[in-house]
Amino acid sequence: MNRGNRVSHATVLGVPLLSFLLAMAALGTAFWPNAIAAHEPIFMVSPQAPGKGAFDMHTEVLHERQGDNREFKLEQAFTYGFTRDLAVRFEIPFKRLEVMTPQGQTEDNGLGDPGVRLKWRFWDKDLPGVKYAVAGVLESTIPTGDGGRRLGRDKPSLLASLAHGREGLFWYYFVDARYQYHVEDNNTKPGDRLFLDAAYGIRPKLRGLEETDIVYFFELNFLHENRARVNGLLNPNSGGDFLFFSPEVLISPTNWILLRGGVQIPIVQSLNGRQQSKDFTVALLTEFRFDGF
Numbered sequence: 001m002n003r004g005n006r007v008s009h010a011t012v013l014g015v016p017l018l019s020f021l022l023a024m025a026a027l028g029t030a031f032w033p034n035a036i037a038a039h040e041p042i043f044m045v046s047p048q049a050p051g052k053g054a055f056d057m058h059t060e061v062l063h064e065r066q067g068d069n070r071e072f073k074l075e076q077a078f079t080y081g082f083t084r085d086l087a088v089r090f091e092i093p094f095k096r097l098e099v100m101t102p103q104g105q106t107e108d109n110g111l112g113d114p115g116v117r118l119k120w121r122f123w124d125k126d127l128p129g130v131k132y133a134v135a136g137v138l139e140s141t142i143p144t145g146d147g148g149r150r151l152g153r154d155k156p157s158l159l160a161s162l163a164h165g166r167e168g169l170f171w172y173y174f175v176d177a178r179y180q181y182h183v184e185d186n187n188t189k190p191g192d193r194l195f196l197d198a199a200y201g202i203r204p205k206l207r208g209l210e211e212t213d214i215v216y217f218f219e220l221n222f223l224h225e226n227r228a229r230v231n232g233l234l235n236p237n238s239g240g241d242f243l244f245f246s247p248e249v250l251i252s253p254t255n256w257i258l259l260r261g262g263v264q265i266p267i268v269q270s271l272n273g274r275q276q277s278k279d280f281t282v283a284l285l286t287e288f289r290f291d292g293f
Contacts, residue, residue: 067276172201
């Protein structure tokens with residue numbers, strides 16, 4: 001069994017997960033932000049932009065499972081608003097993979113493919129207590145060349161998205177459409193993916209800017225995945241259609257810090273050939289927004 005540098009699911013760099021997230025919160029309090037952090041769902045793209053000069057720091061912990069295979073990811077991301085409507089985001093993921101092979105279970109830890117995302121909010125409309133917006137997003141991974149350990153790839157994966165949303169005092173909605181294209185990598189091409197997502201959010205009680213705010217989101221996530229290709233031939237045991245339901249909670253102790261958590265639960269799975277079903281995915285996030293950079 002290939003253990004690599006073993007990392008417990010409950011720790012990050014040897015630090016308990018909860019302590020790590022609290023440490024990130026303490027780091028955020030070292031600055032004095034003036035902007036308001038975004039209220040948006042977890043498992044999709046929203047049209048929200050941080051604003052000119054605003055800087056977001058995101059920390060995400062994600063655990064997903066498919067049959068005997070598990071992935072644990074810690075991602076640190078940074079978003080900067082060049083203008084009111086144009087923002088760039090950099091993502092640095094660290095992964096732990098447990099994969100079952102004919103030879104037994106293998107475990108690998110390390111840096112995954114970093115990503116860069118460009119978001120342009122090209123239309124928005126403000127009304128009293130309500131904001132509507134539409135944005136386009138382009139994203140690419142930066143290959144690490146670590147495909148041998150399955151932590152990264154030798155070629156990039158590209159993602160194009162279109163997102164629309166409404167933000168109000170008491171309720172929200174968001175919809176998006178995304179298409180992911182994988183460049184062929186060492187005669188292997190993972191199946192391209194189409195995502196269609198919708199979310200509804202509700203704020204049970206309106207609170208002041210410096211009071212703890214709570215918003216609940218409920219997502220429906222559809223995924224169509226094409227069959228993969230190996231040496232130019234389709235893999236019959238790959239791809240399929242999936243529908244997920246994702247309940248989430250967003251807690252904002254102040255107007256510049258967010259704590260978010262959600263579970264993505266598969267409710268319909270139509271798999272091609274012989275594959276193991278997807279299990280639920282758990283995500284925990286912290287976000288800090290700073291102004292004046």
